[in-house]
Amino acid sequence: MAALVSGLKECSVDWSQADFFITHMHADHAGLVSTLAGEGAIIYFGRADAEIIRSTATEHWEKQINFARKCGFPEEEIAKAIGSHPGRRYSPNNSLNLCVSKDGDRISADDYLFECIETPGHTEGHICLYEPSKKILICGDHILVDITPNITLASEERNSLKEYLMSLDKVYDLDVELVLPGHRSIFRNHKERIRELKQHHQARLNEIISILGKGRQNVFQIASQMTWDIDYKSWDLFPPAQKWFAFGEAMAHLKYLEEEGKVERQIEGQELVFFAEVSND
Numbered sequence: 001m002a003a004l005v006s007g008l009k010e011c012s013v014d015w016s017q018a019d020f021f022i023t024h025m026h027a028d029h030a031g032l033v034s035t036l037a038g039e040g041a042i043i044y045f046g047r048a049d050a051e052i053i054r055s056t057a058t059e060h061w062e063k064q065i066n067f068a069r070k071c072g073f074p075e076e077e078i079a080k081a082i083g084s085h086p087g088r089r090y091s092p093n094n095s096l097n098l099c100v101s102k103d104g105d106r107i108s109a110d111d112y113l114f115e116c117i118e119t120p121g122h123t124e125g126h127i128c129l130y131e132p133s134k135k136i137l138i139c140g141d142h143i144l145v146d147i148t149p150n151i152t153l154a155s156e157e158r159n160s161l162k163e164y165l166m167s168l169d170k171v172y173d174l175d176v177e178l179v180l181p182g183h184r185s186i187f188r189n190h191k192e193r194i195r196e197l198k199q200h201h202q203a204r205l206n207e208i209i210s211i212l213g214k215g216r217q218n219v220f221q222i223a224s225q226m227t228w229d230i231d232y233k234s235w236d237l238f239p240p241a242q243k244w245f246a247f248g249e250a251m252a253h254l255k256y257l258e259e260e261g262k263v264e265r266q267i268e269g270q271e272l273v274f275f276a277e278v279s280n281d
C-alpha cells in the first residue's frame with residue numbers, strides 16, 4: 001500500500017477520483033483495489049476473473065482442494081498450502097463495482113486510447129491493454145522477463161496452457177515498442193520473449209513425457225520431479241504454497257498433453273494418475 005500510494009503521488013494521481021483497470025484477479029494485482037477505489041470508481045475486469053471475484057471464496061477453494069486431493073497432494077500439506085496462499089490472504093473483497101471488459105473495448109485516459117485484448121492463460125479472464133499510436137503494451141502477467149508467468153489449471157474443464165499459447169500468438173504481431181509488465185523489468189522486444197516462452201513450455205512438455213517414461217504417476221509425483229528455478233535444495237523443502245503452484249503448473253501441462261493425445265489419465269481407486277502413450281514407431 002505504501003509503495004503504491006507513493007508511486008501514485010509521484011504521478012500526481014488522485015486515487016480517490018481514479019478508475020482502475022485490473023489485468024487479472026491475482027491478489028498481487030488486484031488485492032488493494034478495494035482499499036484504493038473511491039465511491040463510484042469504475043473497476044475494469046475481464047469476465048472470467050470478475051466471476052471468480054464475485055463468487056464466494058469458499059466455493060472457489062473447495063473445488064480446487066478436492067481436485068488436489070484426488071491428484072495426490074498430501075492431506076496435511078493442503079491446509080498449509082491454502083492457509084498461506086496469497087490469494088486467500090490478500091484478495092479484494094467481493095463487493096466491488098466491477099465493469100466487465102472484453103476484446104476490442106476502448107478505454108481513454110488523457111491522450112492515451114487503450115484497446116482491451118483478452119489474453120486467457122495466466123488466468124482465464126486476463127486482459128492486456130494496447131495503445132497502438134504510442135506502441136505501448138501493458139501486459140500484466142501475460143509476458144514477463146527473468147521469470148515465466150505461472151500457467152496453472154484452476155478448473156478441469158479448461159486447457160489453460162493451450163489458451164496461453166494462443167494468447168501469446170494473439171499479441172505477437174502487434175506493433176510494440178514498450179512493454180509494461182506486472183513484474184520485474186520493463187522490456188522492448190516482446191516477439192523475442194514470446195519465442196522464448198513458447199520454447200520453455202515445449203521443454204516442460206518434453207520433461208513431463210520423460211518423467212512418465214518411468215511409469216504411471218499422480219500429478220503430485222510428477223510435479224516433484226520437474227525442474228523448478230527456486231532456492232530450495234529439494235522438493236521436500238519447498239514451502240507448501242510453492243508445491244501448490246508447482247502442482248498446478250504440472251497439471252496445466254498434463255491437460256495439454258492429454259488433449260494432444262500424448263498422455264492418458266486413469267482413475268485408480270480415489271486417485272487420478274497419468275501415463276504416457278507408448279509409441280509404436
Ligand SMILES: [Zn+2]
Pocket residue numbers: 024026029122141
Ligand atoms: Zn498473476
